[in-house]
């Protein structure tokens with residue numbers, strides 16, 4: 585008789601609401617033209633390159649909103665305020681469907697290129713534009729390129745933000761020392777590496793087959809389900825809004841829903857949950873919880 589193999593089943597990392605086994609935060613970074621303009625404003629004259637990026641806020645976002653409505657889930661949209669000013673009706677339509685909008689710079693600036701004063705001025709500018717154009721006070725922030733500076737976490741807290749979604753040092757949310765919630769992500773659950781391509785300027789690689797991407801993301805989800813993690817998926821409308829990739833997203837989320845074990849939540853909902861239930865988190869790091 586052959587004995588069945590022993591399977592590693594650690595304790596769940598987190599106690600999630602509604603007795604769900606894991607959480608999922610579906611994010612759309614609506615970078616649009618800022619993808620290129622943050623590299624070089626002269627690229628504005630590159631009409632075809634800009635047209636590929638404009639596809640995001642103009643064609644992809646309405647299609648994504650339709651899909652999310654069909655799937656009956658809420659998502660989190662991180663939007664540079666240049667895009668908010670240029671496409672206010674698109675952004676308003678996101679809010680009208682009860683999705684969340686978070687901060688993502690103005691022109692998708694690399695924070696590592698800014699000194700503390702410049703970063704503070706930039707953050708205040710984005711908060712002002714969100715207030716003036718959309719009438720909202722964003723609660724969350726994702727840094728362009730996921731890259732923050734040593735002072736960013738305190739700066740965000742000083743402006744009353746509730747969460748950051750830019751670091752990669754865990755797979756469940758945690759609290760920074762100043763009380764700001766971190767909702768970590770990872771490059772594997774990102775569509776740029778899978779789908780980005782532009783000839784000149786040269787970006788990305790070969791656009792991947794959707795079946796391969798489904799497998800990559802599903803395998804991580806399936807393991808996160810076993811380990812009680814937070815599946816934080818980051819998508820860009822100009823990439824993931826193309827027809828076959830909308831079908832990929834529908835297939836992925838439908839399969840996740842079919843497990844009946846996933847708490848789909850916005851960044852603010854996750855931040856509120858951990859702030860109110862800090863004991864939900866199970867520590868793994870032997871160095872202690874301090875970040």
Ligand SMILES: [Zn+2]
Pocket residue numbers: 613615688692727728729
């Ligand atoms: Zn971005």
